[in-house]
């Protein structure tokens with residue numbers, strides 16, 4: 001196939017190449033990224049374009065090569081300002097130029113064609129006679145582009161239209177990302193007929209990696225697995241690729257046409273983001289030339305609204321979209337890119353889900369252990385191997401409440417406190433939400449980042465929200481990697497004839513090995529989310545465990561006497577009442593009181609008195625059995641509930657005697673031997689009462705009787721005691737007379 005009129009071929013000066021320093025490079029690359037590639041005003045000459053102001057219906061701009069396609073056309077100045085319908089057929093209906101009907105995102109096909117009769121030219125000889133007119137909106141303007149059906153291509157006409165169902169079926173047939181990429185490249189190569197088709201994925205740092213390559217004929221695959229630096233596709237190009245998902249460069253060597261006049265009536269340049277005829281920047285053309293490429297077709301792969309990568313098709317000879325346009329293949333290519341994007345998203349989600357399930361599994365086991373009451377440090381020790389595996393980490397640590405825990409090979413050689421104090425210096429400001437930060441280049445940026453292992457190159461840190469001083473971290477060791485670049489990515493500076501300098505794309509794309517040191521495997525977003533979740537689990541469990549301990553403490557305090565650790569009055573009353581209500585009356589209640597205890601206090605001091613009470617409680621405890629109850633009601637008064645099969649007074653007295661015997665040996669307090677005795681009042685249910693209150697009152701009367709009879713004895717309640725003597729007892733003011 002030939003152009004209607006042969007385009008000019010550019011000649012490249014042999015510039016002086018000067019190696020540049022990294023700082024210079026960064027500066028120039030920034031400049032490069034600022035080049036407004038959608039405003040260059042350059043149009044690929046295999047077609048032509050016309051810009052129309054829909055308000056006035058007048059032509060405001062043309063591509064300079066229009067006359068090549070439309071013989072006999074007067075000078076551009078003759079057309080500028082004239083009505084578009086005077087020159088273009090099919091556009092004379094009033095609705096034709098309504099911009100609202102056009103999508104802003106891509107061009108649509110119209111059947112508009114030049115009025116050849118106006119110039120007397122021969123339509124049959126012109127590509128425009130049978131070309132396709134594509135229309136889109138650019139700001140307030142309409143852009144009309146005419147693309148030839150067959151141009152600048154070495155392929156025979158009638159490229160077979162692919163069976164789209166079969167194409168989609170092939171894309172569906174694999175569930176592994178790598179093999180899916182291979183199928184994509186193969187399918188697009190067959191559909192497009194380009195020599196070489198590459199799937200190119202953007203990495204987080206903006207560089208790209210060829211993840212699949214498919215070639216035809218003698219063309220040899222040579223880019224698979226190679227990396228391309230971020231500057232090969234600068235940020236503004238990536239933004240454009242996201243907006244316009246299909247680009248075609250028919251011939252790298254064709255000198256582009258310009259726009260006439262250069263600017264629109266409002267003084268601004270034409271935004272060519274969606275122009276199919278948009279030509280590329282000179283730097284990009286040189287890049288392609290250096291790669292040995294003559295024509296390109298590039299499709300954007302968008303996942304989740306973000307530019308994931310590209311399908312880049314290269315051809316050794318001029319090759320264009322027009323053929324594709326006529327056959328509907330343009331839509332097919334776009335559809336493939338769309339399906340590819342969705343499939344990658346789905347496969348990524350499946351992979352992420354599988355990884356997530358691994359995290360959930362490990363976390364659940366940890367949570368179960370903690371819920372079952374394991375200490376945080378113990379549970380973490382058990383879970384550590386699994387945690388390190390699932391996070392692909394070599395060190396882990398957490399500070400939570402008063403727990404400091406570290407584990408894993410990286411943390412050997414320093415105490416948990418030292419390491420956590422060190423990590424804590426890297427905590428960020430306290431926010432309302434948990435935050436996660438990560439680094440994978442510590443050995444590049446810091447000489448010796450940690451006192452832990454010297455190989456630690458990666459750190460991920462999750463810290464709790466608000467004032468909770470809790471955080472946890474993961475570490476990864478350095479992994480020295482070989483990166484295979486497609487050519488030396490260090491750019492060269494070119495001195496231009498006008499004295500300015502610019503970055504010159506590299507001339508060789510042969511594999512160039514770089515050894516990357518001082519870095520760990522990069523952290524993924526999923527790692528951060530999981531670490532945050534782990535911190536939350538540990539924080540939550542720690543909170544629960546501490547409040548459980550506190551609760552238990554409070555409960556114990558409410559039911560026990562703090563001096564002796566025995567049940568207190570309230571707990572004893574509740575328990576005795578409960579047992580009586582259950583009908584458990586095979587028991588006796590004994591009220592025990594030390595004789596002349598006041599003297600001990602007075603003579604030896606209150607602290608000594610306390611020790612006596614503690615020793616007494618132990619001695620009483622030694623007599624009772626496990627199902628009996630012992631409590632301290634207060635002062636030197638103890639209450640016992642003893643379970644007896646047949647609670648007769650004799651049996652009760654027999655048991656009480658054992659209490660006396662237990663108290664008989666001297667008490668030793670501060671190396672002083674003290675002889676002490678007790679008095680015991682006994683009440684036996686149900687005869688002496690069915691309630692705690694009745695029984696206690698009657699045991700109290702019996703105790704009073706024991707005291708009255710000279711102390712150091714036991715008395716079982718007798719109804720005769722209940723006749724005003726109780727009142728006398730209550731009225732006593734001198735305890736010594738009890």
Ligand SMILES: Nc1nc2c(ncn2[C@@H]2O[C@H](COP(=O)(O)OP(=O)(O)OP(=O)(O)O)[C@@H](O)[C@H]2O)c(=O)[nH]1
Nearest residue numbers: 594595596597598599606609610635636735736738
């Ligand atoms: N060390 C100590 N003394 C206490 C405590 N609670 C009460 N007391 C004292 O225990 C003594 C109890 O005395 P009483 O039982 O009334 O009289 P007593 O001297 O034992 O005389 P009798 O019981 O009639 O033999 C009082 O002096 C109280 O101040 C305590 O927790 N520790």
